[in-house]
Amino acid sequence: MRPMARVQLTKHLHTFFPALAGDELVVTASTVAEVIAEMERRAPGFAFYVCDERGRLRQHVNIFVETERIADRHALSDPVGPDARVFVMQALSGGA
Amino acid sequence: MSDRILIGTRKGTFIAQRRAAGWRPELAGHAGVGVNFVARDPYTGTLWAALGHGHWGAKLSRSRDGGASWEDATQIKYPQGARHLAVPAPSEDDAPDAPPAAATLKPATLLKLWVLAFGPGGRIYVGTIPGGLFESHDGGERFDLNRPLWNHESRGGDLFTSEGTGVTHWYGTPASEGEFAPGIHSIVVDPGDPNRLLVAVSTAGVLETRDGGQSWRSRNRGLIQDYQPDPTAEWGHDPHAIALCPGQPEHVWQQNHCGVFYSDDGAATWRKVSAPGRGVHFGFPIAVDEVDGRSAWVVPAISDMQRTAIDGGLCVARTRDGGQTWEALRTGLPQEHAYDVVYRHALAKSGDRLAFGSTTGNLYVSEDRGESWRTVANNLPPIYSVRFE
Structure with a gap:
């Protein structure tokens, strides 16, 4: 059985993607890249908000697996353990 | 003349509507989001907005109901394989004896959507940073990078399939989002010949195509760049905005970093027509009359060193004779403690009406070709773009 991740998005993203609103989204994924791919499937356009057209995490976006910020911002290959919580947050650096 | 003004601001899209009691601006969408440009496609009626989200990147938004609702x-x-030559800006951290850094090949990713232009038959053009012209031929369902311009010899040749020449004459603009890269901020389509386009690039200059974008050539003869050892070099110019007279499309105007320039031969040659002694020299926007190619308007700023209104008093300068003489139009504009700066897309004209907005959130409208002005709003967010619908 493939691991399930529990994804929490900043509410800011709920504004653009109401289909993803809610406290927690449960997805089947073993890497962060798979989490984003599943979000894109549920809400087309989502991936380009979080990543650029090369698939790299945008400069002012952070993703955490549990409390650790992901290491691979280029390919999002960080593993997601069974039942892990994944947080997609806006970075303070991007505000104005 | 249009009764609606579309306003792109640092914090959303506003629409000002002309009513019996005067012009009234209201928030029309994108609350809290930077809107670099908003305009109506005159061929389809669709409104288009170029957004810059602080966190989520640049996004194109449209409204098919006059601004009541918007959708992505x-x-x-940028397509896979799109690369550009990036010239690193010098840094205080460079070693004292380090030679100037060479340009490096970089995969292109979208930093900023800066301007849109429209043509017949579903043509939509989008100018971006870094230096991309994207075109649609189906009303915006699909956009493709214009490769002849992307692969132009002036920026190193075809970097999709080769290493190119290694030399680019396209530099950068501080208007890019955190990276010093060139930007296409002006696109004008000749209404009599939609295969003829002019684009202006900060910092490179003006380019023209006459075959619908298949080939491009420089149109910088006569421009002066006083920040380079060779002021008449073919490239390296800093046009801030260009405007073409729809009724006389050989008449083209340019507000440049180094003065106001005018061409009556379709941008083949430019003449410097600014009058620094009268305050007409530096600025960002320029508007040309729809019918008379010799009439143009600018909003002068004090200089490239200060970039504020001259002596604290705001004025619009108008010429009716191809830049030989200029009139300063001040009636109704603040003449004390005004520090308004008007960005390149924030001056517009429609018939006898003109409108402009400033980075201090003020919006001004004239109903009489600039003779007199009325303040329509004082407390808008910083204004990036003003267009009549």
């Missing part, structure tokens, strides 16, 4: 449009993305 097809997004602009």
